[in-house]
Each structure stands twice: as C-alpha cells, then as structure tokens.
Amino acid sequence: MNAIYKRYWLLLPAILLLVIQLACKKTDGYNEVISTDKTKPSPVTNIKVTNFSGGAYISYSLPDSKNLLYVQAEYKINDTRSRQSKTSFYSDTIMVSGFAKSQDYEVTLYTVTRADVKSDPVTVKVHPDTPAYLLAKPTVVLTNDFGGVNISVQNKAHADIGVILIAPDKSTRKLEIVNQHxxxxxxxxxxxxxYDTIPTQFGVYITDSWDNRSDTVYATIKPLYEVQMDKSKFQPYTLPSDVGTDFQWYLPYLWDNKTGAPGFHTPYGNFLPKWMSFDMGQAARLSRYTIWYRGVEGSAAYLWGAGAPQTWVLWGRADQPVDENMPDTTGLPPVGQPTANGWINMGVFHLPAKPSGLPFPQYTGDDLAYWNGGFNFNFALTVPKVRYLRFECVTNASGTNDFFNIMEISLYGDTR
Known part of the structure; x- marks a missing residue:
C-alpha cells in the first residue's frame, strides 16, 4: 500500500469519530433554549375583528420586541372542545375557526417570546357568521329512489362537510349510522x-371538520322497486348508422358478465360521435347502470386513457327502433324527451375524475380499485320505460376521439 494512502487509512477512524461527535453536538443544540431573555412581553393592542362563516380574523398591533416569536389564540368552539391557533411575529392577523354556532365567543390572545414566556392575556369577543355545516342543513332533501333513498344537499361554501345517514339496524331496529359521505x-x-319497498325511516345530519353536528333531518321513505336486468335476454340490434367492431371484440361481450378482455371495441379512424344499439329483451323503467372500462392488461394500463368513453349520451325507446344520426351534446332534447325519430334522451354522462389526479398513464392503488369497481350512474326519475338502448360516445379519454371501447354494462330498473 502506498505510504500516503496508508497514512489516510490510519487517520480514517479518527475522522469518523470527529464527524459523529459534531453530529451529536448539533442534535443536542435543538434542545437548547433559543433565548435566555425571560422578560415578559407586552400584549397585542389595537385589536380588530372581522367575522366570517364559522370563524373570524383578528388583527392587532404587535409590541416592539425583537424577542417575540408568535401570537397564540386560545378559545372554545363549542360546549366541550377547545382549540389553539398560532401565527408568527411576521403577521399582524390570526385566524380562529371551527365555531359551532353564530354567537359570541371569547378568544384569549397571548404574545410568546423565544424563551417561551407568555404575555398577560387579552380577551376579545368574536361573533362568527353561521358555519357552513349549519348553512347546509336546511337544504337536506331525502327522496325515494330505486332500491333505497336519495340524499341531496347544497354546500354553497364548498366547505369540508360530512353527510351522515342513519337508518334502522336490521337486528336491533335502532337508528344507526349506515353511510358517511x-x-x-x-x-x-x-x-x-x-332496501325493500316498505316505508323506512331515514335521517341525515351534517358534520364539519371539527366534529360539530347539526340536528337530524328525518323522513319516512318508501324505496322504489328495482331489479337487475336479465342479461340473458340482451341481443344486438344493429342499425345502418351504428359503428362496427374490430379485433373480434363483439357487442355481446358487453353483457357476458365478465369485466376483463374481450369487450366491445370499435375500429380506429371512426371519428366520434359514434354509437351502437342493442335490445334488452324486455321493457323497463331504468333506474341506474354500472359500466366497466378496459383496465390493466399485462404491462399496459388503460386507466383514464385510450378508448374509454369520456362523454357519452344514452338513448332509449320502447317501440321498434328507427335509425337516425344522433345529435352530440349540443341540440339535445330534454332528458326524458324524444328526437324527431323517437329516440329518448336518457342523459348525458361523463367519466369521473381520477382520485389521485395523476396524469396518464400514472395511477395509484386507490385509482385502480376505483376503476375496477366500475362506474355507477343514475337515470332521472322522469325517463319512461324503454326496451332498446343506443350508446353514443361523444369523446374518449385519450382525446383522439376516433374510437371507443367498453368491457361490460349492467342495468337496473322496474320491469313490472
């Protein structure tokens, strides 16, 4: 070994020991008091309050002290829960939030130094405007739906709220939480x-991020009758303007009770909108449907991309179909109303957004689970009975808009 390298090799343990000692010394420094000045700071002055929904902004003048670190607010947001807010000495305003009602609340303010010394308290009253969860509560509407209950709420503040549904437990018959949205x-x-088609009492209350809770809105609901449409009766009903198929992915694969390949696939180069038609074999007042798209196959992932329909229109009719070129999303008749040749607008639908927001082809495990579970869509209660359906794809998820594919579809409704 070269003499110079040998000398460095022998010094290496000492160098490592020095590095370790310095690292330990730096770590110990985090536990030291950042100031030894124990002088009590002066409190804030010139306090002003600006209330908002569920909270308030409190502005103030800071004392002239280089030792000041932050301002702290302590307050109760309801009968049981207290909160604490802090803001640095760089700001002259602190926000307090989470209040349960629109009423007077006391907020105690302190200035705090770098030596963790508090000033004398200063108490200020705030009177927040009505919090978002209470604004949402009067808008709760419970209505009967196929197989259950529909819940609608208006959350104009776009606040983070929870819509909590309660219903009788099947064993105890006591009202229990059955869904949290x-x-x-x-x-x-x-x-x-x-749920069965018997009158059932449901209740909804609204919560917020601070566990505040509204009163409960109750309603007795009689769910509408619903069954899954019998896929063994489905068959193609191809009309002259219908799009063709390719790759041996034929229309009947749409109802073979398999969500994997093959499915239905149009040829490339057929610029959208394009449509295909089929016969359910019996008329029904449709309530909803679930649709599955092409997912992960080998090393390829088609989630929120490729030929997955992005925007589509469903058409239906009870009588024998008449062919026509379907309008796109412009110039549609109202939902439940027919075109000139009798195709009834069953609704315009859109592919839900990817939960993670990641760009194609990236996805998370939650994204994949959401995709593989299929997407559920409701029909308006105003649509009449239909037997024949026409699926019109207006745009696809990749944006090429020259083909589309679907793996499986399940439909539900009242066949009586």
Whole structure:
C-alpha cells in the first residue's frame, strides 16, 4: 500500500469519530433554549375583528420586541372542545375557526417570546357568521329512489362537510349510522340502495371538520322497486348508422358478465360521435347502470386513457327502433324527451375524475380499485320505460376521439 494512502487509512477512524461527535453536538443544540431573555412581553393592542362563516380574523398591533416569536389564540368552539391557533411575529392577523354556532365567543390572545414566556392575556369577543355545516342543513332533501333513498344537499361554501345517514339496524331496529359521505362539492346528490319497498325511516345530519353536528333531518321513505336486468335476454340490434367492431371484440361481450378482455371495441379512424344499439329483451323503467372500462392488461394500463368513453349520451325507446344520426351534446332534447325519430334522451354522462389526479398513464392503488369497481350512474326519475338502448360516445379519454371501447354494462330498473 502506498505510504500516503496508508497514512489516510490510519487517520480514517479518527475522522469518523470527529464527524459523529459534531453530529451529536448539533442534535443536542435543538434542545437548547433559543433565548435566555425571560422578560415578559407586552400584549397585542389595537385589536380588530372581522367575522366570517364559522370563524373570524383578528388583527392587532404587535409590541416592539425583537424577542417575540408568535401570537397564540386560545378559545372554545363549542360546549366541550377547545382549540389553539398560532401565527408568527411576521403577521399582524390570526385566524380562529371551527365555531359551532353564530354567537359570541371569547378568544384569549397571548404574545410568546423565544424563551417561551407568555404575555398577560387579552380577551376579545368574536361573533362568527353561521358555519357552513349549519348553512347546509336546511337544504337536506331525502327522496325515494330505486332500491333505497336519495340524499341531496347544497354546500354553497364548498366547505369540508360530512353527510351522515342513519337508518334502522336490521337486528336491533335502532337508528344507526349506515353511510358517511365526506365532500366539499357544492351540489351533493347520491343514493343508498339495498332496501325493500316498505316505508323506512331515514335521517341525515351534517358534520364539519371539527366534529360539530347539526340536528337530524328525518323522513319516512318508501324505496322504489328495482331489479337487475336479465342479461340473458340482451341481443344486438344493429342499425345502418351504428359503428362496427374490430379485433373480434363483439357487442355481446358487453353483457357476458365478465369485466376483463374481450369487450366491445370499435375500429380506429371512426371519428366520434359514434354509437351502437342493442335490445334488452324486455321493457323497463331504468333506474341506474354500472359500466366497466378496459383496465390493466399485462404491462399496459388503460386507466383514464385510450378508448374509454369520456362523454357519452344514452338513448332509449320502447317501440321498434328507427335509425337516425344522433345529435352530440349540443341540440339535445330534454332528458326524458324524444328526437324527431323517437329516440329518448336518457342523459348525458361523463367519466369521473381520477382520485389521485395523476396524469396518464400514472395511477395509484386507490385509482385502480376505483376503476375496477366500475362506474355507477343514475337515470332521472322522469325517463319512461324503454326496451332498446343506443350508446353514443361523444369523446374518449385519450382525446383522439376516433374510437371507443367498453368491457361490460349492467342495468337496473322496474320491469313490472
């Protein structure tokens, strides 16, 4: 070994020991008091309050002290829960939030130094405007739906709220939580199904991020009758303007009770909108449907991409179909109303967004589970009975808009 390298090799243990000692010394420094000045700071002055829904902004003048670190607010948001807010000395405003009602609340303010010394308290009253969860509560509407109940709520503040549904437990018959729906959407509407067609009492209350809870809205609901349409009766009903198929992915694969390949696939180069038609074999007042798209096959992932329909229109009719070129999403008749040749607009539908928001082809495990579970869509209660359906794809998820594919579809409704 070269003499110079040998010398460095012998010094290496000492160098490592020095590095370790320095690292330990730096770590110990985090536990030291950042100031030894124990002088009590002066409190804030010139306090002003600006209330908002569920909270308030409190502005103030800071004392002239280089030792000041932050301002702290302590307050109760309801009868049982207290909160604490902090803001640095760089700001002259602190926000307090989470209040349960629109009423007077006391907030105690302190200035705090780098030596963790508090000033004398200063108490200020705030009177927040009505919090978002209480604004949402009067908008709760419970209506009967196929196989269950529909819940609609208006959340104009786009606040984070929880819509909590209660119903009788099948064993105890006591009202228990059966569904919790958390969202910040403005227009909330969803259905809970699996109930018999007998009058059932349901209740809904609204919560917020601080566990505040509204009173409960009750309603006795008689769910509408619903069954899954018998796929053994489905068959193609191809009309002259219908799009063709390719790759031996034929229309009947849409109802073979398999969500994997093959499915239905149009040829490439057929620029959208394009449509295909089929016969359910019996008329029904349709309530909803579930649709599955091409997912992960080998090393390829088609989630939120490729030929997955992005926007589509469903058409239906009870009488024998007459062919026509279907309008796209412009110039449609109202939902439940027919075109000139009798195709009834059953609704315009859109592919739900990817939960993670990642760009194609990236996805998470939650994204994949959401995709593989199929997407559920409701029909308006105003649509009449139909037997024949026409699926019109207007755009696809990849944006090429020259083909589309679907793996499986299940439909539900009242066949009586």
């Amino acid at each position: 958390y969202t910040n959407q403005e227009a909330i509407s969803y259905s809970l199904r699996g």
